[in-house]
Amino acid sequence: MNEKELIQTLFLPLASGFEGSLGLMDDAAVINNLNDQKIVVSKDILVSGIHFFEDEHPAAIAKKCLRVNLSDIAAMGAKPICYLLGLCLPKKDNVSWVTAFCEGLKAEQDFYNCALAGGDLVSSTGPVSISITIFGSLAENNILLRSNAQAGDDVWVSGTIGDAGVALMLLTDSVKLKSDFPKRDRDYLEARLRSPTPRLTLGEKLLSFASSACDVSDGLLSDLSNICAASGLGASISSRLIPISSEVKRVIKEVETLSIMDLISAGDDYELIFTANVKHSEHILDISKKFDFGLTKIGKMTQELSIVLDGECVKQKEVKMGYGHF
Amino acid sequence: MNEKELIQTLFLPLASGFEGSLGLMDDAAVINNLNDQKIVVSKDILVSGIHFFEDEHPAAIAKKCLRVNLSDIAAMGAKPICYLLGLCLPKKDNVSWVTAFCEGLKAEQDFYNCALAGGDLVSSTGPVSISITIFGSLAENNILLRSNAQAGDDVWVSGTIGDAGVALMLLTDSVKLKSDFPKRDRDYLEARLRSPTPRLTLGEKLLSFASSACDVSDGLLSDLSNICAASGLGASISSRLIPISSEVKRVIKEVETLSIMDLISAGDDYELIFTANVKHSEHILDISKKFDFGLTKIGKMTQELSIVLDGECVKQKEVKMGYGHF
Known part of the structure; x- marks a missing residue:
């Protein structure tokens, strides 16, 4: 199939739910204003061999791409509207790959109510790379930023930390387990790496009380340091409070x-870290009960600029602070 | 420099004019609604070795990337707001490249009043690829689509056609000239390939009277066939009416x-093709006088679905209809 045929056959069905896609026939798509709400946009690129394994199933790659982008708007408290897809593919033999990739997108976009609005499809001599631009709207015309944390605020985290990192260590053999390690546990960890769950509902709830938020994409320490840098603060956290799954245990x-430092330095969990005034603690624990994942207080924001773990300053150079592209 | 340092040092200055960039500190950027106007978005990827030469100067690559994307929103009649940048780079030795690339972006975005809002920076084992998502607003809450052309409408084109295509043929030695061919002419053609001019002001003017529009990115024939397909019509054009620069002549x-067919099959001119009712002819010629490029009537939209050139049906399979990625 040529470019036009690929678009007509495989991508057009993904756009059918979204009027602003203009049937993928125009130079651009249209985002209609939704009652003067703010629109939130984010762009993440995933490259084969770096963000996912080269032999990963295309539907699984599609799933992860969309979810990772949805996680970015979840961290802002936004609700998905639509997405643009930029796909760089090798020149040949890609029809079956694209077909499976689009099937993966379809399932995800239906689940998250977020249709394809447009994009670009090009050939490349390099690895597959997928660039998604995601659009979200803010229901209350409010927004969650990284920069509004206050000294004394509690630091919270959703779900469990380190699952995706440990899964990657197992898949790349940098950590080896005995053959009788339960397959169910291994499957759970791999699912956390391959199908992270964007915390969209949580993000929307945080809008009304959290002072800042960020998703855990590069690793808890690295992402917490982003909140600290943006807010001009530091944080003190306690390793025994970090929520860890029974599988990782x-x-x-x-x-x-394998240490706690490895878990909080590893990325790809796509949980939310957020900060909130201590007066909201009870409310947060109440909210927590409505989700199938926990919300856990792991420390406090501080006036001192450094990140302190168990009373000791974390020296950035000693720790692998998330994945370094360069 | 690592990722964060590159962003702080080189990209942050590009975002300083745009509040919604949130200082490039958050997971997403914010597009505030502008008096309930429609927002137009487009995404184009440019890959080294395919869309530009590998040894092209990074500032020139930046220039072309931004202009190509601006051309997409020009074709919709929109005014630039901001852009997101996705950059895939080799892992090493990229600081001087990125520095020059950002200098190129800075000059262009200042000229077109379109700041950086956010994006993603990743490493890749493949060639450099640049994915831009551009945002525009529609001043009159109107929009130029490809799909509204009417049978009997005139087909118009801006500027001259084939300059970029001929420049590419010269640069790749698929066309060879005698050594005494004027350097000035060669420079003109190369400039048309390397620094296309997005027809933004024209696009905005077209909003009030054109029935459809499209930019000439893949080649006049290919892009006209997009208008035809979207509008469910055909077109009849005349080769002697196609505007050709004195340099190409x-x-x-x-x-x-070298034939007229080569010129109308070649891409990268980034002129606008548009259709308009015959009653607007005089007005269009009046507008034409205000630009430093012409607006030329090259044919008519027809009920018959095919594209007819000089009375003969253009068989799609006989013509290279723009660049085929796959």
């Missing part, structure tokens, strides 16, 4: 070299 | 194999 039990 | 004089 079982891995730690077997692999003594 | 001089090349044709020397290279007999």
